[in-house]
Amino acid sequence: MxxxxxxxxxxxxxxxxxxxxxxxxxxxxxxxxxxxxxxxxxxxxxxxxxxxxxxxxxxxxxxxxxxxxxxxxxxxxxxxxxxxxxxxxxxxxxxxxxxxxHTSDQHPWFRESRLSRDNARADWYVWADPLPDGSPPNNWPAVFGGRAWEWNPTRGQYYLHNFLASQPDLNFHNxxxxxxxxxxxxxxxxxxxxxxxxxxxxxxxxxxxxxxxxxxxxxxxxxxxxxxxxxxxxxxxxxxxxxxxxxxxxxxxxxxxxxxxxxxxxxxxxxxxxxxxxxxxxxxxxxxxxxxxxxxxxxxxxxxxxxxxxxxxxxxxxxxxxxxxxxxxxxxxxxxxxxxxxxxxxxxxxxxxxxxxxxxxxxxxxxxxxxxxxxxxxxxxxxxxxxxxxxxxxxxxxxxxxxxxxxxxxxxxxxxxxxxxxxxxxxxxxxxxxxxxxxxxxxxxxxxxxxxxxTHPVLSHGDIDFLKTQEPILAFRRTGPDADMLCVFNLSPEPHELKLTAEGAALDPISRNATLQDGKLEFGPNGYAFITLTDGKVKLN
The missing domain is CATH 3.20.20.80 (Glycosidases)
Structure with missing residues (x-):
């Protein structure tokens, strides 16, 4: 497929x-x-x-x-x-x-690029001249600490590395x-x-x-x-x-x-x-x-x-x-x-x-x-x-x-x-x-x-709409041409309960630490409920 x-x-x-x-x-x-x-x-x-x-x-x-x-x-x-x-x-x-x-500084592309300013791959990496005081061209830092610029004395320029100095950045403008x-x-x-x-x-x-x-x-x-x-x-x-x-x-x-x-x-x-x-x-x-x-x-x-x-x-x-x-x-x-x-x-x-x-x-x-x-x-x-x-x-x-x-x-x-x-x-x-x-x-x-x-394609391909709920309850509805499912999660270790208004609502057995009876949805710690719906209207409060 x-x-x-x-x-x-x-x-x-x-x-x-x-x-x-x-x-x-x-x-x-x-x-x-x-x-x-x-x-x-x-x-x-x-x-x-x-x-x-x-x-x-x-x-x-x-x-x-x-x-x-x-x-x-x-x-x-x-x-x-x-x-x-x-x-x-x-x-x-x-x-x-x-x-x-980026590549390794051991990649043949970089080994060639670092040799001179006019070789075949001179512009394959991000090179820049130093500022008049010898410092890097700008203030960019590296993800792994320090500046994102490493000095290369052969070219008399800095090269860019967003991560380690041994990981020079390729120049995608080329x-x-x-x-x-x-x-x-x-x-x-x-x-x-x-x-x-x-x-x-x-x-x-x-x-x-x-x-x-x-x-x-x-x-x-x-x-x-x-x-x-x-x-x-x-x-x-x-x-x-x-x-x-x-x-x-x-x-x-x-x-x-x-x-x-x-x-x-x-x-x-x-x-x-x-x-x-x-x-x-x-x-x-x-x-x-x-x-x-x-x-x-x-x-x-x-x-x-x-x-x-x-x-x-x-x-x-x-x-x-x-x-x-x-x-x-x-x-x-x-x-x-x-x-x-x-x-x-x-x-x-x-x-x-x-x-x-x-x-x-x-x-x-x-x-x-x-x-x-x-x-x-x-x-x-x-x-x-x-x-x-x-x-x-x-x-x-x-x-x-x-x-x-x-x-x-x-x-x-x-x-x-x-x-x-x-x-x-x-x-x-x-x-x-x-x-x-x-x-x-x-x-x-x-x-x-x-x-x-x-067995529930609506979860893979259906639309999603969130319901208005108070913390720590997260609730959303997944809908498709042939299915309608309500998904509710208690994102806390404390028990919570909600009133559910929906015709034909049924709790799926895959739910955990959750019960649904007489319109009352009760959750234990970190409980969640998957509820199949047969009517278009649903309300939680």
Whole structure:
């Protein structure tokens, strides 16, 4: 089906931490192949592979040195082909990360570009002369700390790096760069992938005039940020209007390969929902976008409603991809723990909410086990961001620790060697083997609710309308040609009750910690209700 992605469920695999088969402590492609049946058993539609291409691994693969070959750390191109073939046999699509806003400084393109101001790739990266006092051309900071400009004495210029100094930014104002990036995508599409997740998709273009960013408006009671990057409004260093034209070129390429898709990561704290809508509207740009709107600490009805309504207010025909966890943020079981007394209640409510929003869904490996964030000490860190900003920001390693597969002590079947990050007891005890044998486990629930969602197409494709409710109650209605469902969530550990006025209302058995009797809807902690409606009128108070 050409639009399988619309309302589809994507499962993110972080290869380093999924399954190791050679004992080096790092997951690999044969390991993913070995565990494909687990992914298929969940009932998802697609796998997203985090970076597997060649890299010095200074940012765990998000610093690419060769875009068209597999890093030996993960295996071979033959392993990749076998993985694609087996996944397709199981009915799973496969999309892969494309990290093209920047490369590694070990990439041949950059090695050539840095040699002189007049070589064939001199303008493939963002170079700028110093100011008269020798300082960088503007005030742009790097996401991982420090200035976004690194001095190159050979050229006598600075180059731009939005992340690490070893991750120089490509210059998308150069048409040859765009052509080269599209050639890379074509290579993988011809190899059989079903599309791409586009890393930092709004970072491709910078302001040609290199104007300095204005300060970010901050709460006067918060005089500083842990990371100076958060002290600016990134008006000129990213999210530039030229990006739209390039995304149209990406879509034109993808349209040559029917059934493929794209999902862009929008990293922008000021205009995330607006950019998501802009980048997916009109049917001639990206298929889907996600942002960090639901990847932070906010867990209120107002927050969820405002972001979803905001997206569809900006675009009637765009399409979002919602996620609650990924490889860049603390796991939501831990992040939202203050809003629950029981991690299991919170985990079930979270996936129920995500699967009932209008849009597609991205699950991060380990969510199906209810894994919490791993508590690491400084000596165990590998993430450059965490190392730089410790202890106020512990970085991203806590959500990247390996999957626990087998019973017993760590590393729980992940590797026969020493894992690159430790598996600690709270994660070890939630291993797949134990949960496979327990019909009441989180894993069993994920399988059940994903199967249930497939029997209710209105949740994948229907319209969404929010009802007026008071905190902590979130309520919305999903409607389609043949179905009408009310979805209500108690986003708190306290019990709540509501009066429901609706003819023919019936509580679906998948509901949890909720009862409906004589027009009274009662919720226990983190309870939620899916209610089928047979009459057009519904009221909650």
């Amino acid at each position: 050409a639009d399988w992605w619309r309302g589809g469920v994507i499962y993110q695999v972080y290869p380093r931490s999924f399954q190791d088969t050679n004992g080096d402590g790092v997951g690999d492609l044969p390991g993913i192949l070995r565990r494909l049946d687990h992914i298929a058993s969940l009932g998802v539609d697609c796998i997203w592979l985090s970076p597997i291409t060649q890299s010095p691994q200074e940012d765990m693969g998000y610093d690419v040195s060769n875009y068209i070959d597999v890093d030996p750390l993960f295996g071979t191109m033959e392993d990749f082909d076998s993985l694609i073939e087996r996944a397709h046999t199981l009915g799973l699509k496969v999309i892969m990360d494309q990290v093209v806003s 048409g040859e760069v765009q052509d080269a990036v599209l050639d890379i995508m074509r290579f993988w599409l011809e190899r059989g992938v079903d599309g791409f997740r586009l890393d930092t998709v709004n970072y491709y273009f910078h302001d040609k005039k290199l104007r300095s960013n204005p300060p970010n408006k901050r709460d006067e009671h918060l005089p500083y940020a842990v990371n100076p990057y958060d002290m600016q409004e990134h008006k000129y260093s990213k999210s530039q209007p030229e990006n739209v034209a390039f995304l149209k070129r990406v879509r034109t390429l993808l349209d040559e390969f029917p059934g493929t898709t794209s999902v862009g990561e929008v990293g922008d704290s000021h205009r995330a929902v607006e950019l998501m809508a802009e980048y997916t509207s009109g049917g001639d740009k990206l298929h889907m976008c996600y942002s960090f709107e639901f990847l932070g600490p906010d867990f209120t009805a107002k927050h969820f409603r405002s972001r979803v309504e905001g997206f569809y207010r900006e675009s009637k025909d765009g399409w979002p991809c919602w996620s609650f966890s990924n490889h860049d943020v603390p796991r939501h079981i831990t992040r939202w723990a203050p809003h629950s007394l029981d991690a299991a209640d919170l985990g079930r409510q979270a996936v129920a909410l995500m699967l009932s929003l209008k849009g597609s869904v991205c699950l991060y490996q380990g969510e199906e086990l209810g894994l919490p964030e791993t508590d690491l000490i400084f000596e165990e860190l590998t993430d450059p961001r965490g190392i730089r900003f410790w202890p106020e920001d512990k970085g991203r390693d806590g959500c990247r620790t390996p999957m626990p597969w087998d019973e017993g002590e760590a590393p729980n079947g992940f590797t026969t060697g020493t894992p690159w990050l430790p598996i600690k007891p709270p994660q070890s005890l939630l291993n797949v083997a134990i949960q496979d044998a327990d019909e009441n486990s989180m894993l069993a629930f994920y399988r059940a609710i994903l199967a249930w969602r497939r």
